[in-house]
Amino acid sequence: MSRKGGDHEQQPVRRMESPRSSHGQAIARILKTFRPEDFDLEEGFLLQTFTQMKGCGCKVPRPILLNLLKTFGATPSVANGGVGIGLDSCVVPLRHPGLKLVQTTDFFYPLVDDPYIMGRITAANVLSDLYAMGVSECDNMLMLLGVCKDFSDKQRDIVVREFIKGFKDTAAQAGTEVRGGQTVKCPWLLLGGVATSVVTDEEMLRVDRAVPGDVLILTKPLGGQVSVNSYEWLKTNDVRMREHHLDPKKVLRAAQQAMEQMCRLNKNAAIFARKYDAHACTDITGFGILGHADNLARAQKEKVRFVIDSLPIIEYMEEVARAMNGGNGFNLFGGTSAETSGGLLVVLPEDTAEEFRAELEKKESFPTFNIGRVIAAIEGEENGACMNHRIEVVPVPSSIHSSAIPINE
Template sequence: MEVSDKREEAVRRILNGFSPQDYSLPEDFVLTKLTGMKGCGCKVPREILLELLKTFGSEVVVDNDAVGIGLDSCVVPLRHKGLNLVQTTDFFYPLVDDPYIMGRITCANVLSDLYAMGVVDCDNMLMLLGVAVDLNEKERDTIVSQFIQGFKDAADLAETQVRGGQTVRCPWLLLGGVATSVVSNEELIRVDRAEPGDVLVITKPIGGQAVVNSYEWLKKKDTKIEELGLEPAKIVRAFQQTCEQMARLNRNAARLLHKYKAHSSTDVTGFGILGHADNLARAQQNRVDFVIEKLPIIEYAEEVANKMISAGGEGFRLFKGTSAETSGGLLIALAPENVEGFIREIEELDGFPAWVVGKVVARDESSSEIPNKAYISEVFTTECVKSRIHQN
């Protein structure tokens, strides 16, 4: 299958939907029954994780040319002058029922940690797979082969290869991988150089957790659909958009980090836009805060969250900026003069827009003992993002 065909294959399968009978699976088979959690929503809460990581005895995230615990990938200067090892690992549970699309999403999510550091080319990938013990042989062989194919097709689009990994039996279906690259100093983006006046840009909208869960309610004929007055057709469209963007690589964004001289970047996943912005803010050399002023939200996710809040829930904490995303976009700090060009070019390359979501501000000099942070300003707007997957 040619590269262009592999791009089209993901969209075609998303729009057609997954039919278990096409793979000789039971009509009622759903991949997500093999887990109690979904995607990056399985992460240990950020506050707990930060406390546990104190065991390592260092709060320094970026130390000269090395990047350690707390950001997307480790960056380790090698003994060979001018070269660095960049490596990341990630794994989670299924959040869609098509194992092929789940393979694409998993690979894209793993690679995204490299792309957030400005690494465009991945040298090697490993695949991690925990096969649920509840699967019979037919289900196991079908799911694993489709997942591997999806993972491989995404790796092919990234122009890298899968050269190994680990497969074990698990109580739940577990999906993940490792991405590794050896790069020169020039191939990296220093992610700790945000300056006051920088503009924050994100390359994919948020709201995936609300969409995936509402789609799950729809499949299971959950009473929440009627109780909240949700519209099935709109849920399906939102789910298709969410699948497309989760399966889409952040590679073009990584290239543009260099062209437009990004000062800082991270990818938005399980801790939500605010959680990852806060991680990034804490790593900055300058005394700065990241202020989130605007939340671009996937079509219909805003309405789902609002109706849940009206019914007494939290709306997946979407408007608080901590709703979990899986294989989300890059959050980038750019000099103001570079924003327009970046946004224009990423839309030309990916076919989907990016958004200005906030700014970098100087910290109050009197708060010397308080680390840099990110926060959502009291007044912010949300916007429903219309998907182009149905137009392309």
């Protein structure tokens, strides 16, 4: 692996004050840091301990899942008027001419300490599957909730209230509403949702049109799994903090940076992906950048390979990952470290890619990343994605600690 300078290195971006934005409120809450006592919960109450798995990292591993899904007699495919299992949303032609139903569901377990922020992340994460199809308007959301059976009545009431608030605030930010759901008791606190949209063909992207020469744009940096895990070690005074000589301040800062981007909607990215007629698009969640890039590459009509040349990573998470498991904690550098509510991976021709990046960065005041390219598959080679063996790691500093808050929406 090498590291070099270049167009990936990011300067902190200056943002305008706009105190009423919904995302700005989320950032303010993140930076304040969550204190259970402020919510009438006992000191030391830690949401993440009500599960043994975190966020999208709880997914059944991809090879096992693909095998299990064989029962459906379907392989993952892009659903342009057809059937798609395993790639973001499913798309169903309706009985009503010209209209398609696009919908998705996701559920997982808590990965940060603040139930309100967890509600925002959960909603942003489920909506992201619509955005990955270029669908920017959601018609309805359902909320899925497994209330931890080990909660006291008081813990249950406070956690559920804050979670619902966060979920609802992000739904409102997305311009939709939560109009139903299901609540059961569960050993772990289980959080999720369903997002549905009814669209015309013009309101969604065809995401199977990548061609050699296209570039891969990622709209949020990686390292989410490293960040939420090291943050939990910090909160629980875990031995790994000392074992790996981790800097508590840097761990906290990275966790806040991760929380911000997990709360951030991929809606603008979807709007611009459609505006610039992206050739392909997906969002990065449990299978990591490589897993999702691979899924997307396999769904392309042309014989193509996606090559990932660089990994933009939340600042300090490279150091944490290098300190662990023989220098590759969570397989961060192998590309399969899980993200929750990660960015969109948008495939565009090289020239429009730069326009797309410029417009999205201007709108959101957060950096985007050119992480790779589309090449032609060699004769007989299957479609897929791979990592450049000389992959470049690009640390991405926090934007929310260094400049005015909050951002535009």
